[in-house]
Amino acid sequence: MSENMKKSQGYGVVKISEDVVGVISGIAASEIEGIQGLHPTLAGGITQVVTKKRNVTKGVKVTVGESDAIIDMAVSIEYGFKIPEVAAKVQKNVRETVEMITGLKVSAVNVFVSNVYVKPIEKETKEK
Numbered sequence: 001m002s003e004n005m006k007k008s009q010g011y012g013v014v015k016i017s018e019d020v021v022g023v024i025s026g027i028a029a030s031e032i033e034g035i036q037g038l039h040p041t042l043a044g045g046i047t048q049v050v051t052k053k054r055n056v057t058k059g060v061k062v063t064v065g066e067s068d069a070i071i072d073m074a075v076s077i078e079y080g081f082k083i084p085e086v087a088a089k090v091q092k093n094v095r096e097t098v099e100m101i102t103g104l105k106v107s108a109v110n111v112f113v114s115n116v117y118v119k120p121i122e123k124e125t126k127e128k
Contacts, residue, residue: 016102018062025060025071025109028097032089034081036117039074059114068107071098076115087111 026038038059059074071094077086091109098106 016104018064021062021064021069021071021098021102021104022060024098024101025062025073025094026058028094029060029073029075029090032086032093034078034086035090036076036078036115039076039114064104065107068105069098070108070110071106072110072112074112074114076117077113079116079118083113087113 029035029038040058061072063070063072073090073094075087075090077083090111094109095106098104
């Protein structure tokens with residue numbers, strides 16, 4: 001776990017890890033209507049299966065520079081929603097939420113649509 005941001009508060013240094021920014025980003029993305037979920041990368045998905053540990057930051061990668069961060073996200077969008085509109089809402093909400101909570105400048109939120117989720121058709125079963 002690498003450090004993300006160091007900020008002197010007069011009493012010492014505050015460090016925010018990339019994992020924390022990833023969790024905040026994932027929650028902010030899932031708040032948007034039309035997002036079905038986040039998807040782990042192939043390596044992350046295999047790690048989850050092998051270790052049987054759920055990764056809260058699945059599908060989110062945070063890269064931190066000197067004074068800013070780039071957030072990459074792989075998402076699944078529900079069928080019927082306009083992909084460009086949903087992705088733009090995700091970008092806006094993630095950027096605003098991360099900047100508000102951490103004080104870190106977000107230079108980019110890259111959204112990769114890796115899946116379209118189609119809700120299963122419910123069959124009506126009548127038992128008499």
